[in-house]
Amino acid sequence: MNKNVVGIIGLGRIGKLHLDNIINNKSVQVKYVYDAFSKDINEYIKNYSGVTVAKEYDEILNDKEVNVIFICTPTTTHSEIIIKAAQANKNIFCEKPISFSEEETNAAYEAVKKANVKFQIGFNRRFDKNFIDAKKAILENKIGQLHILNITSRDPEPPSLDYVKQSGGIFMDMAIHDFDMMRFISDSEVEEVYVNGAALVNPAIAEVDDIDTAIISLKFANKAIGSIDNSRQAVYGYDQRLEAFGNMGKLNVKNNLQENICLANAESVISSKPQWFFLERYKEAYFLETKLFFEAITNDTETSPNFLDGIKAQKIAKAAKQSLNSGKPEKVETIS
Amino acid sequence: MNKNVVGIIGLGRIGKLHLDNIINNKSVQVKYVYDAFSKDINEYIKNYSGVTVAKEYDEILNDKEVNVIFICTPTTTHSEIIIKAAQANKNIFCEKPISFSEEETNAAYEAVKKANVKFQIGFNRRFDKNFIDAKKAILENKIGQLHILNITSRDPEPPSLDYVKQSGGIFMDMAIHDFDMMRFISDSEVEEVYVNGAALVNPAIAEVDDIDTAIISLKFANKAIGSIDNSRQAVYGYDQRLEAFGNMGKLNVKNNLQENICLANAESVISSKPQWFFLERYKEAYFLETKLFFEAITNDTETSPNFLDGIKAQKIAKAAKQSLNSGKPEKVETIS
Amino acid sequence: MNKNVVGIIGLGRIGKLHLDNIINNKSVQVKYVYDAFSKDINEYIKNYSGVTVAKEYDEILNDKEVNVIFICTPTTTHSEIIIKAAQANKNIFCEKPISFSEEETNAAYEAVKKANVKFQIGFNRRFDKNFIDAKKAILENKIGQLHILNITSRDPEPPSLDYVKQSGGIFMDMAIHDFDMMRFISDSEVEEVYVNGAALVNPAIAEVDDIDTAIISLKFANKAIGSIDNSRQAVYGYDQRLEAFGNMGKLNVKNNLQENICLANAESVISSKPQWFFLERYKEAYFLETKLFFEAITNDTETSPNFLDGIKAQKIAKAAKQSLNSGKPEKVETIS
Amino acid sequence: MNKNVVGIIGLGRIGKLHLDNIINNKSVQVKYVYDAFSKDINEYIKNYSGVTVAKEYDEILNDKEVNVIFICTPTTTHSEIIIKAAQANKNIFCEKPISFSEEETNAAYEAVKKANVKFQIGFNRRFDKNFIDAKKAILENKIGQLHILNITSRDPEPPSLDYVKQSGGIFMDMAIHDFDMMRFISDSEVEEVYVNGAALVNPAIAEVDDIDTAIISLKFANKAIGSIDNSRQAVYGYDQRLEAFGNMGKLNVKNNLQENICLANAESVISSKPQWFFLERYKEAYFLETKLFFEAITNDTETSPNFLDGIKAQKIAKAAKQSLNSGKPEKVETIS
Structure with a gap:
């Protein structure tokens, strides 16, 4: 079995929660974390062996080995990251809401549909x-x-x-x-x-x-x-x-x-x-949602809740x- | 202590309930019951010693000894009975609602205010x-x-x-x-x-x-x-x-x-x-509401809920x- | 239907409770109460029309009209009253326990069996x-x-x-x-x-x-x-x-x-x-136990719990x- | 901080439970497991990287690096393993009961006291x-x-x-x-x-x-x-x-x-x-009991429940x- 290789973008409260929930998932390798605001992220991540702190999130998107992106940043940045991640052919787990803007939401939706990647919204x-x-x-x-x-x-x-x-x-x-x-x-x-x-x-x-x-x-x-x-x-x-x-x-x-x-x-x-x-x-719900998300990727089945549920x-x-x-x-x- | 002398107008399910609740109240004498529709009211009332079945409810209103009327008839008849009872200077316990008609409700309210009798609405x-x-x-x-x-x-x-x-x-x-x-x-x-x-x-x-x-x-x-x-x-x-x-x-x-x-x-x-x-x-609420109603009459205190609460x-x-x-x-x- | 005519011997807390529970039972007439200790029993009983305060409990047992005795006295007096009441052919409702003495209990039991009267013990x-x-x-x-x-x-x-x-x-x-x-x-x-x-x-x-x-x-x-x-x-x-x-x-x-x-x-x-x-x-249990006791007398069925249950x-x-x-x-x- | 190096003796249901509970504890390295009866232990342990299957439990006791032994074997073997582990100066977590035999229990207790090692009994x-x-x-x-x-x-x-x-x-x-x-x-x-x-x-x-x-x-x-x-x-x-x-x-x-x-x-x-x-x-109790056991070792504080609690x-x-x-x-x- 190929492991899912993950980059987490945004390491606030919810990003850290997901990190802890997936770090011991045997089908997952957390390769990167990134946070635009956190000053102590390097200190924090020391306890997680094998995880690299990216300098820019593009660094993560550019790594061909990475097949899954977690988007845990402020909502205003979601659509841009979704679009870039979809274009980079990454499967996406995104926190709710997708966006405050309908235009941005729609643009992100189109990008995900076009790239045909998995997308799950964080309705825990x-x-x-x-x-x-x-x-x-x-x-x-x-x-x-x-x-x-x-x-x-x-x-x-x-x-x-x-x-x-x-x-x-x-x-x-x-x-x-x-x-x-x-x-x-x-x-x-x-x-x-x-x-x-x-x-x-x-x-x-x-x-x-x-x-x-x-x-x-x-x-x-x-x-x-x-x-x-x-x-x-x-x-x-x-x-x-x-x-x-x-x-x-x-x-x-x-x-x-x-x-x-x-x-x-x-x-x-x-x-x-x-x-x-x-x-x-x-x-336990937070744990289960990412567990099932990775199973959907591994088995190539539908994610749920999906982008439309978010919209x-x-x-x-x-x-x-x-x-x-x-x-x-x-x-x-x-x-x- | 003078007993409250009561006539019950309307002896359907709720009229019978009030009858049972007040029949053993030591401050109360149920003197009359009346029901326009019941065929077996004479048979029914046999078990209640000292209670007379009135032929018309006017018979009750005309009895000077009666000081309290219970109105348990269909709603469409309430306002007329309230007005007559108030004019006869009877204290009134009336089931909800007072009336389906605002005009009738207002007329009944005016009659009660003018007569200055006690009025309690049956919000049990x-x-x-x-x-x-x-x-x-x-x-x-x-x-x-x-x-x-x-x-x-x-x-x-x-x-x-x-x-x-x-x-x-x-x-x-x-x-x-x-x-x-x-x-x-x-x-x-x-x-x-x-x-x-x-x-x-x-x-x-x-x-x-x-x-x-x-x-x-x-x-x-x-x-x-x-x-x-x-x-x-x-x-x-x-x-x-x-x-x-x-x-x-x-x-x-x-x-x-x-x-x-x-x-x-x-x-x-x-x-x-x-x-x-x-x-x-x-x-127990039905029991308490009439108990307190009679206490309000005996002690000449405010009834609650009153006519305005009904309106x-x-x-x-x-x-x-x-x-x-x-x-x-x-x-x-x-x-x- | 002949009414059950009752004498209550002992009018403490539990005697008063039974009095209240049976006074409105339509198959019951409470004719007597008796209490050896109560000083204000005459005052108390004023609210109960038709009830006589006996001077001695023998007065109750000697009244042929009485067919039911409630024994609500201190336990030490139970057996004597049970025996006398049974000999007077009265049906008996007795509070628990029957007696502190096995000999007295047995003597009372023999008297009840011999008289073939109804006996119910107050296991409410x-x-x-x-x-x-x-x-x-x-x-x-x-x-x-x-x-x-x-x-x-x-x-x-x-x-x-x-x-x-x-x-x-x-x-x-x-x-x-x-x-x-x-x-x-x-x-x-x-x-x-x-x-x-x-x-x-x-x-x-x-x-x-x-x-x-x-x-x-x-x-x-x-x-x-x-x-x-x-x-x-x-x-x-x-x-x-x-x-x-x-x-x-x-x-x-x-x-x-x-x-x-x-x-x-x-x-x-x-x-x-x-x-x-x-x-x-x-x-409600106290109410029901005496209601069923009187039904057992009226219908001549077994009382329950009975004397043996008490023993x-x-x-x-x-x-x-x-x-x-x-x-x-x-x-x-x-x-x- | 030196890690606690652990060997688990007995890998039945409860041994596996402890393994899962401690494998991600950052103060712990599970170095060995041993089970006398399990045929598929090598297969099972594949998912746990860095864990060796010992051939005899003595192998574990002889490893100087190991400072903690978990005893999850049948009760009849507890005392012998406790004594050997204590003599090898290992801290001990032992499932209940210590032994069916009082003599064996006492012998084990003496060995633990003499070696002055930590001992915790599995009263979860x-x-x-x-x-x-x-x-x-x-x-x-x-x-x-x-x-x-x-x-x-x-x-x-x-x-x-x-x-x-x-x-x-x-x-x-x-x-x-x-x-x-x-x-x-x-x-x-x-x-x-x-x-x-x-x-x-x-x-x-x-x-x-x-x-x-x-x-x-x-x-x-x-x-x-x-x-x-x-x-x-x-x-x-x-x-x-x-x-x-x-x-x-x-x-x-x-x-x-x-x-x-x-x-x-x-x-x-x-x-x-x-x-x-x-x-x-x-x-969660199983998780907490071993977490606190390792804290007691690390901080050199009393374990609880201890050997006497077991006795x-x-x-x-x-x-x-x-x-x-x-x-x-x-x-x-x-x-x-």
Whole structure:
């Protein structure tokens, strides 16, 4: 078996996460890492034997031995790197969203299609055991025909205002995962969204034309309806739940807890809190997504979620932003 | 202590429920019952010693000894009976909604105000231990400032199409309880609603210009946002939950279960189902609402929920119907 | 239908509870109450129209109209009253235990058998919905063959030392309910017990030759094994759980909670506590046990639990006391 | 930093588990593996670069570079290997139990003491997050003074009869983990045990002088009492729970579930099952126990659990076996 030879472009929090998840994958050799901003990347990478720190990411793209690129840079750089990587005939794993610009997204999509390389978008939640089993149960008709799909998705603490400013907004940055989950679980397309939202956690977020709290009401092509409940600050921890309701039953995905203990005393009954944030909650999902990505390359099968999944989630995010601005429900652009 | 002397007008399911709840109340004497449709009311009432079956409800209103009227008739008759009862100087307990007609509602309200009698509307859920404790916790600032308020409210089985036709529609018939709970729990007014709904349980319901499945998105005067999730058919039982989310925490009201047992076997872990419907779920709430109503009369204190609470919930229901028709969010009329 | 005419002997906490539960039973007329110690019984009974306060309990036994006696007096008086009531041909509902003395128990049993009157012992837990459903599931073979049966039974707060002194000890006073539940749920007889116990809550209890904390290990005739976990003081509330484990699964009865709400904040996740004590936890069971007792009289069917059930639980309590003293497992006397 | 150079003796299921857990530990070099029975060990080890398959385990002990030995062989060989390894001045990680023979156990203990090498016994459950947090809460006085400590410990399926025959019996093979947990959680010594047990899962187990179902009642030096509930077959999965009850509250460790989803339909409410067996349930605990073992070596600190912990659990197992035979409670030998 030929090993997949990997270069990771962008070694922030998520790049490092992927590095750790793939470094011991026996089908993988991580040959390069690159980061435009990190000063201590050389120090950091010392613990990873055999990994070279590239000076420019072109160095990686020019190495014929490399067949896989991980793109973990800021979103504004994604499309350029995707296009160059596709032209260099590399398979691509790219963090979400693909781009804030539709033109750039489309250009990147064309480049990937033309090069006919594998492309996987980093919707990690699709690889969570709970959500996988939930989807499986629904496909097995355990709840019958889907009527209502609700997602609760709240972060434990808001990002910095600086982060918010360059995040693309709550829909593109945070809710985009939920838009993808809506499509993934329902097996249907979102046709219309209405946003009821405000900056309740931090009023300063409103000043940068964003919100931190939202109820997003959705209509699906299969006639089901749904809602997403977002907050940037759930003080009790990362709140990641789902309820799918149908004519034959209801399916709930609950939070994973930090531990399974319970204390009862004279005042109250105290249970374990949810896991704190995405690194804990989706630890195994992050591992699985890259494992399956490499299997798709090795076996030459379809990656999932793919480029179109990335685009479709972005179209919903766009409609959500329009709805927030117009105060009315907005149609989601269709794409084929 | 003078006993409250009561006449019950309308002895269907809910009239009988109130009869049973107040018959052993030591401050109450049920002197009359009346029902325009029941053929076996004489047979039925035999088990209740000292209760007379009136031939017309005027007979009850004309009895000076009677100081309290329960109105448990079809909604279309409420306003007329309220007006007559108020003119006869009777205190009134009236089932929800007050009326399908705003003019009739207003006329009844004027009559009650003029007569200065006690009036309580049958929003039974306000007397449920779980919801009372939830409101108390919120008032005690346990979750801080309210950001999101979500109610799940699903009936176990749809009513007959005949019932639906004369029900006033899902908002006036079913969601009106949830509109009241939104006001009760949030301690704020609903300013705008957007309805995302369809007839998914039974398409025939669409033919009578109604729906059976809805996600209702709401905006509150206090800047919080909320949603109501309604279905006419939850096959697993009456689903009555609430989640209040604030900047300091989250509070959940869960379903009451039929029993507290759990079976684990080789295939699965099986727990008790929710209580089947409102008669089980709100049994104690129904008892408490009339108990407190009589205490308000005896002590000459304010009833709660009162006539205005009834009107305000109806205004939200009206806006919801408008939103369903327009496909857009609609403002709720204010009232003082 | 002839009404059951009842006299209640002993109007302490439990006598009053039964009075309230049967006063509105349409097949019952409570004609007398009697209490040897209560000074304010005349005042108390004013709210119960038609009930006479007897000067001596013989007055009740001598009234030919009375066909049912409730014995709610201190245990030391039970056997005498049972014998007199049986001789007067009254049906008997008697609180547990029947007697602290085996001779007196046997004499009472002979009197009841000779008079051929109905006799029901106050093992209220047999009428709890959770335990009834648990037994039903086991009889329906949901867990297969029973291997292990564990009961957790802890009171929220210890009784006074004065109460403990005249209680007959923890086994006869408190664990006797658990011994009965062991027989009820297992459908088998307890053959041997071993007690591991101490006065850990209050050392003064040891000075009156009693304990307040115990793990009682049991062997059943059907080869299953079991344990009872008792404490006089569970600060979080009345702890009444059961786990039946078999070769095909496991069944748990959990505590009923005070309400079904849950608060999550930055520190913890806080749920509702168990119901505080037996009056709340077994409220409906107490109601049902007397309802079924009167039905057994009216329909001339067998009462359950009956006199033998009372005796058998006492035999287990006796063996438990022997085991505590000997430090070894002890056989339970058989009885037919 | 000098790496720990490791040889693993015995490469069955548990040896392979440790190999996987330590192979990526940056402070560790696995230099050798050895297994007396495995035919395909050379094939298996190909995936682990740099690991040599030793022909005899002496080869490992004779390599001066090796400073750590993992003993994962059948129990009957433990003491001999411990003694040789200690004489060769190797630090030792040994699976439980140390030995079925007290003489051998003592000889091994003397050798380890004399050589003054590190020794850790494989009581993996001490490294489970739930139990660690439970112990922490108890030490922080969250439940006050411990009164009762109950452990439920049931395997999902019984081992083969062949395994049972050479297992040392249920107490030495299975309950020994629970005996250690009793000591770990209570921070006290077990002074007396009484066993109530039988072969209910498989009668053939009785023919090899063993049982498969047991309730073990225990007395602690600190006056608390406790019980262990064991079965070789819980069809719903690995059942690993704990309840610590004190004068200020109660602490429960619940099972970890396979996933956190729940399905409600017309028949029932179905939740996720417990994790299937120890490899899933204690996956992270196994990882942590060896991580901390190497840290103890590197930092020259005490290992925990140590040799004495192994001996003390074996003494309880011995008393349990005596109790099963005698039918009476038996004292546990003290050791200092």
